[in-house]
Amino acid sequence: MHASATRLPSAAAWTVGDITVRRIDEIALPPQTGPWLLPGATPEVVSQLPWLKPDFADETNVLRLASHSFALTVDGMRVLIDTGIGNAKTRANPAWHDLDTDYLTRLAAIGFTPESVDLVLLTHLHTDHVGWNTRAEGGSWVPTFPNARYLTTRTEWDFWSTTELDEPRTQMFRDSIHPIRDAGLLDVVDVSAEGTTVAPGLTLLPTPGHTPGQVAVRIDSRGATALVTGDCVHHPVQLADDALGSCVDIDPEQATATRRALLASLAGTDTLVLGSHFPAPTAGHVVTDGDAYRFLPYGM
Template sequence: MSTTAPHVNPHTGAPAWTVGDLTVRRIDEVQMPQQTGPWLLPGATPEIVDQVPWLQPDFADEQRVLRLASHSFAVEVDGLRVLVDTGIGNGKQRANPAWDHLNSDYLARLTAAGFAPETVDLVILTHLHTDHVGWNTRADGGSWAPTFPNARYVTTRTEWDYWAGVDMDEARRQMFRDSVHPIWEAGLLDLVDVPFGTTGSRGHALDIAPGVRLRPTPGHTPGQVAVELSSRGESALITGDCIHHPVQLVHPDLGSCVDIDPAAATRTRQELLSSLVDTRTLLLGSHFPPPTAGHVIPEGGAYRLVPASTQRVR
C-alpha cells in the first residue's frame, strides 16, 4: 500500500469504482498540506490516531497526522454526465495560503477522464464551502465564467437560504463572488427542496435524476447533502463533509472545527454509519486520500473502513 497519495498523470486514467452499470471516477485536485488535519479535526490527536492501526499508512502519515485530499467524483448515469463537488479552483484569492491562487491540473484530469467541461450535464454541490465550489467558475479575462456552461448546477434551498441570512466574513463573501454568484447570475444554479425534517433531523432523500439521490446530512452546514448512486441493486454514497476522514468511523463524535452545528453533525454521522454497516454500499469520502473508497464494518463498538479496490479508466 502506498504511503503517499499518488500523483495521477491525466493521461493514465482516473481511479474508479464500479457500481452496477456505473463507473464512478475520482478526479483529483490536490493533496491537502499536513497542517490541514490538526486544524480541521483538532480532536484527532496523534495519540488518538495511534489507537487505530488501520489508519496507517494510507489515512495517516508516520507522524500520526491525518491525510486529507481535495477531489471530485464524476459518473455517467442513464446518459447524464454528473460531477459531484468542484474543489478549490485555480487562481482564486483565498485566506487559506494552501488554497490561495491554486494552480492545479484538475481540468486536464477531468477531460482525460472523459468529462470535458462542456459535456457535463449536472453539477451537484453537496454544500457551499470554499473547497467544494471552486471549479464552478474559471477565469475569463477580468471576470469569472461558469466552467460547465451546459450544466445544471444544484444545491439545496436550505443551504442557499442559510448563507443568504448570515453575516459572512470577507473571505467567504469573496468565495461567493467568484464561485457562486456567477453561476446564479448565468441562470445555471437550481435550488432543490430536500426534506430535511425538523432541526437536527436528516429527513428524507430526494431523487434528483435516475439512480441519483440527495440524502440530507445536516450539521456541518444546515443544507448539506450526501449523494447516493444506485444501479442494478448496487449502491454507493459520496459523503460530502458529513464525514471528513475515516478516523470519524471510529470516533463519530469527533467533529470538525468548521461544523456549524456540531451536535447535529455527530447525530448525522452516527445515523449514516449505522445505516451503512455490513451493507454492500460503497462509501466514497469527499476528502479521503487514496484508497478513498470502502465498505463500513463494525469493529470494537464502532466502525472500520475496509478499502475497495480501484481500476484505472479513461
C-alpha cells in the same frame, strides 16, 4: 460485494451496477490540514488506530486528506459531484490560495470536457467544494461548465443568503457562486427527510450539521449502491469516534448525530463509501469494530 474497482490511467474508478464513478484529483491537502480541521484527532488518538496507516495517516500519526471530485454518467448525463477549490482564487487559507492545478486536464482525460458536463451536484456551499464552479476569463469569473445545471439545496441556499458573511466567504460567493447564479445555471432544490432523487439513480440525502443544507449523494444501479459522503464524514478516523467533529461544523451536536446515524446505516452493508476528502484508496466499506467502526478499503 456489488461494487467492483479498477484503476484507470487518469483516474481511480469503481463500478456501481452500470455506473462507473471516477475520482478526479485536485490536490493532496498539506499535513497541517488534519490538526486544524479535526483537532480532536491528535497523534495520540491516531496512534491507537493502526488501520489508518499508511493510507489515511502518515508515520507521525498525522491525518492525510485530499481534495477531489467524483465524475459519473447516468442516463446519458455527465455528472460531477462537487468542484474542489479551483484555480487562481484568492483564499484566506494558504493551502487553497491561488492554486494552479491540472484539474480540468484530468477531467478532459476521461472525456468530461467543460462543455460536456450536464449536471453539477454541490454537497454544500463551502469553499473547497465549489471552486471549479467558475474559471477566470478576461478578468472575470465565468461558469466552468456552461451547459450544466448546478444544484444546491434550498436549506443550504437560504442559510447562506441570509447569513452575514465574513470577507473570505463573501469573496468565495463573489467568485464561485454568484457567477453561476447570474448566468441562470443555479438550481435550488427541496430535499425531503427521506432523500430526493434528482436524476436516475442519484439521490440527495440530507446530512445536516456541518452546514444546515448539506447532503450526501447516493448512487443506485442494478441493486448496487454507493454513497458520496460530502463533509458529514471528513476522514476515516471519525468512524472510530463519531464525536470527532470538524472545527468548521456549524452545528457540532447535529453533525455528530447525523454522522452517527449515517454510519449505523452503512455498517455491515455492501454500500461502497466514497469519502469526499478521503485520500487514495478513497473507497471502501464501513465495518463494525468493537463498539465503533472502521473503514475497510475496497478490495481488502
